[in-house]
Amino acid sequence: MKFRSSYPFLAWAVRDSIRQPLEALLLFLSLASLAAVLGTVLLLSQTLSHTAQRLLKDAPALVIRRVGAGGWAPMPVQESVRLAKSVAGVIGARTRIWGTVNGPGGPVTVFGIDQPLERAGLPDNILLPSPGQAILGPGVMADAKTGVIKLSGTNSLVVQVAAVLDSRTSMVAHDLVLLHPNDARQILGIAPGYARDLAVDVFYDNEAEALLPDLASAYPWPVLLITRREAAGIYSAGLARRSGLAYMTLVPALLALAFIVVGAYKNQSARRYEVGLYKAFGWTTADIFRLQLLKALFSGIPAVVCGLILAYGLVLWPGVSWPGYLLLGWKQYPPLLYLDVSGALLVLLEIALLLFLPYLAAALWPAIKAATTDPQDFLAKEFI
Amino acid sequence: MTSPTGQADRLGICNALGLFILILAAAAVVIVCVDAAHRSDTLNDQGAQLVRIFGFTRLSLVPSGRTLRMPHLCNSAVDWRYDPQLAGIQPDPADLILKDPD
Numbered sequence: 001m002k003f004r005s006s007y008p009f010l011a012w013a014v015r016d017s018i019r020q021p022l023e024a025l026l027l028f029l030s031l032a033s034l035a036a037v038l039g040t041v042l043l044l045s046q047t048l049s050h051t052a053q054r055l056l057k058d059a060p061a062l063v064i065r066r067v068g069a070g071g072w073a074p075m076p077v078q079e080s081v082r083l084a085k086s087v088a089g090v091i092g093a094r095t096r097i098w099g100t101v102n103g104p105g106g107p108v109t110v111f112g113i114d115q116p117l118e119r120a121g122l123p124d125n126i127l128l129p130s131p132g133q134a135i136l137g138p139g140v141m142a143d144a145k146t147g148v149i150k151l152s153g154t155n156s157l158v159v160q161v162a163a164v165l166d167s168r169t170s171m172v173a174h175d176l177v178l179l180h181p182n183d184a185r186q187i188l189g190i191a192p193g194y195a196r197d198l199a200v201d202v203f204y205d206n207e208a209e210a211l212l213p214d215l216a217s218a219y220p221w222p223v224l225l226i227t228r229r230e231a232a233g234i235y236s237a238g239l240a241r242r243s244g245l246a247y248m249t250l251v252p253a254l255l256a257l258a259f260i261v262v263g264a265y266k267n268q269s270a271r272r273y274e275v276g277l278y279k280a281f282g283w284t285t286a287d288i289f290r291l292q293l294l295k296a297l298f299s300g301i302p303a304v305v306c307g308l309i310l311a312y313g314l315v316l317w318p319g320v321s322w323p324g325y326l327l328l329g330w331k332q333y334p335p336l337l338y339l340d341v342s343g344a345l346l347v348l349l350e351i352a353l354l355l356f357l358p359y360l361a362a363a364l365w366p367a368i369k370a371a372t373t374d375p376q377d378f379l380a381k382e383f384i
Numbered sequence: 385m386t387s388p389t390g391q392a393d394r395l396g397i398c399n400a401l402g403l404f405i406l407i408l409a410a411a412a413v414v415i416v417c418v419d420a421a422h423r424s425d426t427l428n429d430q431g432a433q434l435v436r437i438f439g440f441t442r443l444s445l446v447p448s449g450r451t452l453r454m455p456h457l458c459n460s461a462v463d464w465r466y467d468p469q470l471a472g473i474q475p476d477p478a479d480l481i482l483k484d485p486d
Binding site for chain 1: 394395396398399401402403405406408409412413416417419420423425427428430431432434435436438439440441442443444445446447448449450453
């Protein structure tokens with residue numbers, strides 16, 4: 001039975017590849033693992049930064065903190081709000097009562113909810129904490145098995161767990177404890193009528209930085225002003241520093257890519273006799289180019305696709321937690337990450353090109369060079 | 385290019401295998417693209433809602449008390465996780481001198 005196919009070159013390419021199965025398997029594994037490592041590192045960095053910026057899009061435009069000779073000082077609520085609103089361009093100001101305290105499984109951030117202000121926008125499924133009650137972030141819940149938790153800051157307080165936030169809020173509120181403002185003040189040692197800082201909204205986001213001198217001069221005490229852009233920049237820079245360790249994996253990865261490229265080039269160069277044979281049988285240069293291209297694609301495409309899909313799943317599977325352990329410093333119960341997919345495909349495409357172009361060049365260049373040479377030279381040299 | 389028995393040297397199988405693997409890879413790429421296009425962007429809506437309502441300026445990606453969680457509040461030379469006064473973390477004085485308004 002004669003072989004007939006619409007894709008004879010593909011059949012030849014596959015046959016040629018599986019003649020050396022171990023070599024083909026090693027090439028597949030090398031390319032796939034390289035694509036997976038590169039994809040995971042670059043995708044995580046890009047999507048984490050993008051998601052963080054998206055989440056903080058509606059954060060306050062400015063935060064005002066009072067400072068004194070001894071460091072941070074509480075701000076009087078009514079006077080602080082009045083002074084902020086006296087500056088043209090400020091459309092809203094609200095005080096915040098928050099701080100870091102010791103919780104059941106380590107440090108947690110407590111946040112006092114100002115009842116009348118927050119009720120309007122609060123989801124229906126979340127109740128505001130009454131005095132003595134707490135609403136826990138998903139990460140604190142795991143430690144609060146008894147229904148009460150003890151929080152120790154300047155003062156200690158035992159509060160009843162009233163509710164737990166949905167796990168999808170993990171990126172924002174993982175180790176957060178929402179309290180009644182009086183409870184928060186008591187734990188943090190803030191006197192009644194005072195707050196930790198002031199969150200300010202401005203009419204035009206772009207003019208937030210222009211308002212800094214006016215806001216600073218509006219207060220009779222020294223203040224530190226932090227804009228949303230500044231806060232987000234620090235956040236991104238911090239994450240970038242941490243993922244810098246992950247980027248270290250790129251060095252061996254690129255070295256591995258160089259080895260693969262050199263290996264492909266040497267392998268192709270060593271098989272010049274075959275090219276001469278094909279030419280002697282009457283194959284054209286275009287036929288040989290097509291065969292080598294299909295061989296390279298048959299080995300390369302599945303490997304790179306497998307590696308990139310693995311990276312995509314590792315990073316963008318909803319609720320992944322391994323970056324918390326490996327990169328973000330969590331010892332137990334890391335936050336579940338729900339990262340944005342936008343821009344991910346572009347990163348994957350870049351990685352595919354980064355791997356494919358040198359690999360294809362190394363595989364095709366010797367073949368093209370050989371195909372344009374007189375076949376008798378190869379055959380003669382082979383039998384000498 | 386056929387064997388003495390007249391059968392092609394597994395070229396038929398190779399042809400089918402090549403097509404199968406390439407089609408499989410193409411299908412995987414399509415599935416990823418479809419997943420990316422249809423992935424719900426509402427997964428973080430509840431988190432974004434909390435940021436908007438409570439005026440959070442930090443995410444909880446790193447544990448409380450770490451420098452990255454509150455870069456403006458911490459002296460990076462000290463590991464604040466072991467500070468007995470966690471609630472009263474003080475700012476870096478150098479930062480205050482630089483940013484103190486006139």
